[in-house]
Amino acid sequence: MPYPADTVQSRITTALGDVRLAASARGLVGLWFDGQRHQPLAALDGPAAWPQAPGHPVLVEAARQFSDYLAGRRVRFDLPLDLGSGTPFQQAVWEALCGIAPGATVSYAALSRQVGRPLAVRAVGAAVGRNPVSVIVPCHRVIGSGGALTGYAGGLERKAALLRLEGALASRTDALPLFAPAAAKALA
Missing domain, CATH: 1.10.10.10 (Winged helix-like DNA-binding domain superfamily/Winged helix DNA-binding domain)
Known part of the structure; x- marks a missing residue:
């Protein structure tokens, strides 16, 4: 799937395993558990990987909301999404x-x-x-x-x-x- 050229990423650790988050200027483009099928491996790791940007505002907020969800403090997410990579x-x-x-x-x-x-x-x-x-x-x-x-x-x-x-x-x-x-x- 084609992701935006400005996509950046970060990694968080959760009770369900490590998670990769990815965002563009428009919103969250990805959340994948390590080992998950269909993740864009070349974009997450290696020489062509998206840049690490753990301070990106969408990634910071996504990490916070996801952690709150897993802790039972949140049932819904309020994040901008960029789902343009799909058909x-x-x-x-x-x-x-x-x-x-x-x-x-x-x-x-x-x-x-x-x-x-x-x-x-x-x-x-x-x-x-x-x-x-x-x-x-x-x-x-x-x-x-x-x-x-x-x-x-x-x-x-x-x-x-x-x-x-x-x-x-x-x-x-x-x-x-x-x-x-x-x-x-x-x-x-």
């Missing part, structure tokens, strides 16, 4: 994701109907998986039609932990494993 179809799906309330879940089929493409469940699923702003654009709130936790680029354990944090998934430890012991204590 018009992807952007429509990502916009629909932003409408899923904290603590709620929707199926991929229901999301497909919501974006006016009821027969494009797989394409909608692919767009959800390519969401560059994990958690802030709440792709973790999309589940399988039967209620199964499926398809999260950051890993199903993280998806389960995020849904538990929001109260959308029972906190029974026998349902699904928590991400890690430290995360279990922080998110319980």
Whole structure:
């Protein structure tokens, strides 16, 4: 995906693992957990990597709000987003994701109907998986039609932990494993 030329990045450590944040002059363009599928690896590391800018105002605010969210002090994000790296179809799906309330879940089929493409469940699923702003654009709130936790680029354990944090998934430890012991204590 093409990102703005002025994109900068920073890294934060969370109970769910290290996170890369990226922003342009227009807003937040990325939030990826280390090891997450579909992250722009060449832009995050190596000789062509985006410059580090931990003091960038959008990155500072994104780090603060994300930390507050994981600590249970915030349920909604108030950040400028720059989702221009996606196709018009992807952007429509990502916009629909932003409408899923904290603590709620929707199926991929229901999301497909919501974006006016009821027969494009797989394409909608692919767009959800390519969401560059994990958690802030709440792709973790999309589940399988039967209620199964499926398809999260950051890993199903993280998806389960995020849904538990929001109260959308029972906190029974026998349902699904928590991400890690430290995360279990922080998110319980």
